[in-house]
Amino acid sequence: MIRLWLKQILAERYGRALGTAIGLALTVALFCTLGAFVTSASGAMTAHAVASVPVDWQVLVAPGADPMAIAQAIGSAAPPKELQAIGYAESAGFSAVTGETSQKTGPGKVLGIASDYYDRFPGQIQLLLGSLDGVLIAQQTAANLHVGPGDLVTIERIGASATQVTVAGVVALPNADAMFQAVGAPKGTAPQAPPDNVLIVPMPQWRTLFAPQAARSDTVRTEFHVRLDHTSLPPDPSAAFVQVQQMANNLEARVAGSAAVGNNLAAALDTARQDALYAQVLFLFLGTPGLVLAILFTLAVAAAGADRRRREQALLRLRGASLLQLIRLAGAEAMLVGLVGIMLGLALTQLTTLAWLPAGGAGYSLVWLPLVALTGLTVATAAFVLPAWREASQSTVSAARAQVAKKTCPLWQRLYLDLVCLTAAALAFWYTANSGYNIILATEGVTQVSVHYEAFIAPALLWLGSSLLWMRLTRLALGPGRAAVRIAIAPLAAGLTRIISASLARQHPRMAHGVALVALAFAFATSTAVFNTTYNAQSRVDAALTNGADVTVTGTATHQIGQLLADLRRISGVADAEPMMHRFAYVGSDLQDIFGIDPTQIGKATSLVDAYFDNHDVGRTLELLRQTRDGILVSEETVSDFQLQLGDTINLRLQDARDHQYHVVPFRFIGIVREFPTAPKDSFLVANASYLAEVTGGSAADIVLMRTVADPSAVAAAARTIVTAVPGAKVTTLGETQALISSNLTAVSLYGLTNIELAFAILMIGGTAGLVLALGLSERRQSFAVLTALGAKRRHRRAFLWSEGLLIVAGGTILGLVAGLGLTKVLVSILAGVFDPPPETLSIPWMYLGATVAGALVCSAAAIMIVEAHLEEPDLEMLRSG
Amino acid sequence: MTEPLVLANGVTRRFRHGDGVTNAVLPASFTVRDGDRIALIGASGSGKSTLVHLMAGLDQPSEGALCWPALGPRTSLRPEQVGVVFQTPSLIPTLSVLENVELPLLLAGREAYDAALAALGVVGLATLADKLPDDLSGGQAQRVAIARALAVCPRLILADEPTGQLDQATAALVVDGLLAFVSSSNAALVVATHDRTIANRMNTTWIMEHGNLHVAPAEAVA
């Protein structure tokens, strides 16, 4: 019997079975693709985190411990790929004599490294000037001492006489924070700032230099720098974090207190696992509505043939089929459709993941196979077996037609469930937004990460409430708002406006469902797209702050690039280039960056926004700075640290270019600055360049900011050829910086996610429009035959279809777009943690939304035309036989 | 004498299906004129509906000549001049009774409301104007279908078993309505039926037998 039934399905009802299978395929594919994205995003984040760490472990050998034993213990705890001993020695200070002046620094550090350290641990030391063969000096130290390659520097040893070395090269230490961390410091102590003064000496020379200092064992230490074997790390950042942490624990247990591990790799993975969790939460927030939509769509397709299946089932019952048999038949149908849908869905997933995931990402979707299969079969069962059971268990074979709505409105509408949901969503949102929480709580170093899942309540209620509200609004539009509907369809209705609008009003459940489905699809596409664009815009803001301008040229303290300004301005595609001074100033004992700008000109080369300043007014702040010759803008942190009041005089110590000594210079505190192009995130100062030049005896600019009107990378290339003359000068573009600093999240997948969701949304909008029109196709065919017999021309028949299509698609589009924007606003607030800095407004991707609307319209038009083609030949048969 | 409304000469209609052919109408020749009241009698499956559809211009003959000298070419026939009442319930379920009756008028671009209400009055259903087809009984629905056919004031009314699903009393009412209209407008009426009592109220009887049409000589009518 089952085989017969299935044969019949294939022969007669393949349309609906295929439609359901396609709906199911969409569900499965969306589920699988999202799953693959989450999995591959986690993997990529782990890889990203691992690659960002030049030295995985810094193992500090305790005074008196045997380094060989420690090295052996490392080998047994975690077989390393690289292992090198580094000497760290304290120095009382460095000094140098250049020309007639002599400079002296405060305490510093001298490292001893093996000659192949640069190759073994790339990224730790960057050569700026001179050669890596010999003694290297950190950039800032070189600037303080005013020395370069070939110059002599005196090292003041502790408990021994001073000694001299010759500088071979000037280097940058981009990883200084980790390099000079206090390994083994108790948890919770504030991280140590890296030393201002650093010299790096070849290991044999370092041993000779500091052998006399060995008596002071607190000033001379050995660290092992370790790179672990990364191939055995699990792809998930949390798992990788746990594994790396356990390996370190193992080592510390083995060495029993004679060494401590600075676990840089675990620290990086710790951040990554937070990002990964954010990614997962993001996918949940943005992807779940899509999944729900796909499932609803599938159920709606399956329900499209409900009338016919009801009749068939009634016939089978008359012939004596039992309830169980009916359910088995429906089950078999569900299985068949489910399997076909799952296969199609997997094929679709392969296509989408191949197109949008990085190489190798496609394999990730297979991880989700069991869950996906389960979902697919559950949905299929819900689509076939449930209605069969419900029908069969209802006693009579009622032939009630669902085409004309009953007068009563649904329970939820009478209970105002939509408004209740929306109110509850608002309350939940207000509560979450005001509780000052962070959706993801990952305490540093703690293995357990917690997610505030209650934050999902507000968006979930919002989705539910909006969907119900859409249906209510559709009913309102078709009822009391009929006049508006008539105006809307008048151009299509070919003189039948009144009748068509009345006819649509009587089919309000179908219309309401159609509008709600289309609106859901649009809200889904809109919220993802707007979220994604806002996210990218924020990462651009972040990059703009870091890079300073479209293209930025940075010189070194010894070689400034200010004199090249005229040349840089002449590059084609440069709208303007403005110089900026960058010096260091002591605020008390704290060395801070100080920027000298021309407040009237700086805005030409870089974009300053109100949010950068505490008073939220760029214009006023810059004007005040212009009027106050000795004015200075101070960062928030410094203001609170030093209890400053506006108008106070602040005495800073600045290095004079003439004698290279620090002198006290008074400034007037006129405002608080939060962010500034190229400035660090914590504390810095901004003053007038003219005043800064006057008090330091030098006006040379260290930074040139350039605004471009052409491709920034072309401008950057031209700038690079100009600055080759200046050793150590760097040219960076906004795009490069963004790629460098943007978090794992953007780097991995938001772009791909949006594309996938766009494709799904368009398909589903078109599918929904077609589906709603195809619902009750047999009844409609009869109506069309009557219409034709009564003299309806093609344009009249089309008027009915297109008016309906227009209402569903246009209504759904408008409602969906509006709701999508609202939803994104809520999402952005709830997920504020992924933004740095949080956005002030949403960025709306008009192009993308336009494309979605256009795609949806084309798809819907195609769907309407397919239905129309099905109804083209009026069927006289319908009017003949009883 | 005015031109005939329908003029058929050797008209046939064959249906092909798969391996066989059904001759629904064998060569038939006939004339329908203003004021004719014709009963088309025949068993189920004898070809009545097929013939009615041919006369209505909804279907085309396989052979023979069929024309409407007084009405114009086939394409311009409906719905202005020919009103058809179908055998099956043919009201559009999402339109009210009144809107159903208005439909042919609107499709013809004519003023609809008053004419539709008047037509409903003729079949005695003006009070049901705002009801939906699903709320009507079979007889009421068929009378609405008749009102819809009458609303355009046709010169020819073709009714395909309009009383097939009705009890005797209701059937009589429906026929009363039809006859009242044709007698006032001098329109021609063709009623396909297998009910002798209805046939008796017409003034001509055509008999359909396995696709063969037996037309009584025209002189007998006059």
Ligand SMILES: Nc1ncnc2c1ncn2[C@@H]1O[C@H](COP(=O)(O)OP(=O)(O)O)[C@@H](O)[C@H]1O
């Ligand atoms: N569209 C069609 N396709 C095939 N056969 C048809 C079609 N329409 C009518 N027939 C056949 O033509 C014959 C006459 O049908 P019909 O005109 O409906 O008879 P009646 O109205 O007298 O019951 C029947 O045998 C019927 O099966």
Ligand SMILES: [Mg+2]
């Ligand atoms: Mg018939």
